[in-house]
Amino acid sequence: MCPRCAHESISKLAGSPVAGAWEVLQCQRCLYTWRTTEPDRRTKRDSYPEAFKMTQADIDNAPEVPAIPALRGRG
Secondary structure, eight states: OOTTTOOSOEEEEEEOSSTTSOEEEEETTTOOEEETTSOHHHHOTTTSOGGGOOOHHHHHTOOOOOOOOOOOOOO
């Protein structure tokens, strides 16, 4: 379950080169990403800070994330 939005659909993005040491997971609804070795306040819904939890309505009403501007040339 996603610590941030409680969604059940989680994908594995990466795994440790040492088998079973850690995984990087991502929520398919809110796109929150975490490594399984992070503390409970980042990986467990019950310990995740209330101020940062999201609902579907929060996601639907979130402002658009601005595009990253092009790099400036040198000189």
